[in-house]
Amino acid sequence: MIDALVILLVLFAAWTGWRVFRVDSMIRATFSLMLSFISVGAIGVLLSAPYIGVATVFMMAVEMMVMGIFMVMFMMNPAGLNPMMMVHQHKLSIVAGVLAALGLGAAVLTTTLPTDPVPGETDVVSDLGHELLGPSMLIFETAGVTLLATMIGAVVLSSRRGRYGQADEGSRPPGLDPGGPPAGRQPEGEGGHHHHHHHHGGH
Amino acid sequence: MTTALLVLTLASTLAVGAWLGAWFDRLAPLLYGGRAAGPLAPLRAGAAALLRPRIETEAPDRMNARLAPGWYLALAAAGLSVVPFAPGAALIETPVGIVVWGSCEALTIVAVFLHGWSPNAPFPLIGAYRYAAIGLPVMLPSMFVLIAAALPAESLSFTAIVESQREVWNIVRQPLGLPLFLIVGLTLTLRGPMDFADAADIAGGTSAEDSGPGRALWQGARLAMLVSFSAVAATTFLGGPLGPALPGPVWLWIKTAAIMALTVAVGHGVARTTPSRMLTILWVVLLPLSFVHLLVSGVLAL
Numbered sequence: 001m002i003d004a005l006v007i008l009l010v011l012f013a014a015w016t017g018w019r020v021f022r023v024d025s026m027i028r029a030t031f032s033l034m035l036s037f038i039s040v041g042a043i044g045v046l047l048s049a050p051y052i053g054v055a056t057v058f059m060m061a062v063e064m065m066v067m068g069i070f071m072v073m074f075m076m077n078p079a080g081l082n083p084m085m086m087v088h089q090h091k092l093s094i095v096a097g098v099l100a101a102l103g104l105g106a107a108v109l110t111t112t113l114p115t116d117p118v119p120g121e122t123d124v125v126s127d128l129g130h131e132l133l134g135p136s137m138l139i140f141e142t143a144g145v146t147l148l149a150t151m152i153g154a155v156v157l158s159s160r161r162g163r164y165g166q167a168d169e170g171s172r173p174p175g176l177d178p179g180g181p182p183a184g185r186q187p188e189g190e191g192g193h194h195h196h197h198h199h200h201g202g203h
Numbered sequence: 204m205t206t207a208l209l210v211l212t213l214a215s216t217l218a219v220g221a222w223l224g225a226w227f228d229r230l231a232p233l234l235y236g237g238r239a240a241g242p243l244a245p246l247r248a249g250a251a252a253l254l255r256p257r258i259e260t261e262a263p264d265r266m267n268a269r270l271a272p273g274w275y276l277a278l279a280a281a282g283l284s285v286v287p288f289a290p291g292a293a294l295i296e297t298p299v300g301i302v303v304w305g306s307c308e309a310l311t312i313v314a315v316f317l318h319g320w321s322p323n324a325p326f327p328l329i330g331a332y333r334y335a336a337i338g339l340p341v342m343l344p345s346m347f348v349l350i351a352a353a354l355p356a357e358s359l360s361f362t363a364i365v366e367s368q369r370e371v372w373n374i375v376r377q378p379l380g381l382p383l384f385l386i387v388g389l390t391l392t393l394r395g396p397m398d399f400a401d402a403a404d405i406a407g408g409t410s411a412e413d414s415g416p417g418r419a420l421w422q423g424a425r426l427a428m429l430v431s432f433s434a435v436a437a438t439t440f441l442g443g444p445l446g447p448a449l450p451g452p453v454w455l456w457i458k459t460a461a462i463m464a465l466t467v468a469v470g471h472g473v474a475r476t477t478p479s480r481m482l483t484i485l486w487v488v489l490l491p492l493s494f495v496h497l498l499v500s501g502v503l504a505l
Contacts, residue, residue, distance in 0.1 A: 034313070055299075057309075058309050061306060062312075065313055065335055
């Protein structure tokens with residue numbers, strides 16, 4: 001029963017993972033990937049790792065929501081509903097994909113995986129906690145502090161407010177054609193009075 | 204047998220609770236001198252919504268537009284499934300109950316976002332992005348509040364959290380917990396000061412293009428989420444099914460209804476600010492406050 005469920009979830013995870021590259025919008029790709037991760041989390045729950053499994057679902061829901069917003073922001077696809085091609089650099093990505101699959105497959109096949117089932121009365125959540133805050137504390141804390149520093153760095157770099165003034169002060173968007181007038185909204189402040197001179201029919 | 208009974212209890216709690224929540228919403232105008240409506244008004248409104256035709260926007264994402272209300276309702280049911288109706292009697296007895304509820308919270312943001320994104324229309328899309336921006340930072344106080352409640356219980360399971368409150372309820376030893384968690388509830392149920400998804404200032408936001416059965420189901424799911432959130436809050440801070448004389452489920456229902464009334468009253472009584480200001484409040488005031496709450500709760504639990 002559990003075997004059958006695990007196989008179904010593996011197939012669903014692989015199918016939704018494949019859909020990430022076949023759909024035509026960033027938002028659809030993002031949430032296909034989320035479904036793939038949720039299936040992996042469910043497999044974790046079935047394999048007697050409830051905390052890791054459910055925490056995967058929680059983390060992936062939050063992370064994919066953040067990723068979706070960022071992808072739409074950076075991909076210039078405002079609603080995420082405009083059709084677009086989801087794959088690029090075909091040859092390089094095929095080579096990288098095949099190499100990664102072979103490498104991971106070899107790693108799985110050459111590792112001796114444990115076969116003994118977890119006894120029913122084991123308190124796996126508490127064991128995991130003791131492991132994380134005991135022997136593995138250094139790895140755990142290093143990863144945690146690195147992630148926190150990355151997050152703070154990203155917020156500082158992307159913040160509009162800063163100690164030396166607004167980040168976009170005096171910045172000009174690039175022109176729609178080479179050397180043309182800046183596209184979109186004109187920068188405020190400097191040169192605001194000849195705003196209408198720059199106005200062009202590019203909207 | 205017990206499982207069948209718990210499934211039935213869960214379904215009827217959600218259904219009756221959703222009706223009660225809708226009636227509370229219609230009683231709330233009394234708070235500021237308005238007119239209240241009777242207990243049958245929500246049923247009439249629901250039936251009327253079901254009979255209206257559905258409208259179709261141009262080039263929507265049909266799958267997500269149809270499924271979003273279903274996801275929302277399913278998340279409300281999944282969240283309630285880890286709440287014990289009597290000591291030790293949850294439908295899904297898991298050692299990681301608060302993490303399951305946390306996952307339902309995080310996926311709610313995704314469901315509301317998809318509900319706003321899928322119609323391919325401006326107001327729903329604005330609601331979807333506004334809600335995602337506000338909902339994500341709300342997850343942090345939620346986690347700290349739930350972890351703080353897990354500390355005296357020394358467990359992540361709601362059953363253990365209920366057991367830890369036999370002597371004294373968490374609302375007494377962790378007084379900041381319920382107010383912080385109420386903000387999470389207002390966000391999850393798209394209410395009042397935290398309603399950045401479906402608010403009137405953007406013509407109904409993510410449900411601006413909803414009509415017919417889809418709209419009825421979405422509003423029903425909002426109310427079901429109110430029931431689930433209130434049951435989780437009652438379990439975490441008010442001792443859940445613990446209480447003298449009456450059986451466990453009755454105590455849980457009474458406490459859930461009290462939290463529902465409180466959430467509805469706050470939702471109707473507190474004004475909403477702009478998303479940018481709310482974002483500052485969340486990061487600069489509420490996040491440090493929940494840190495302090497966790498620290499104090501941790502020291503007290505030692």
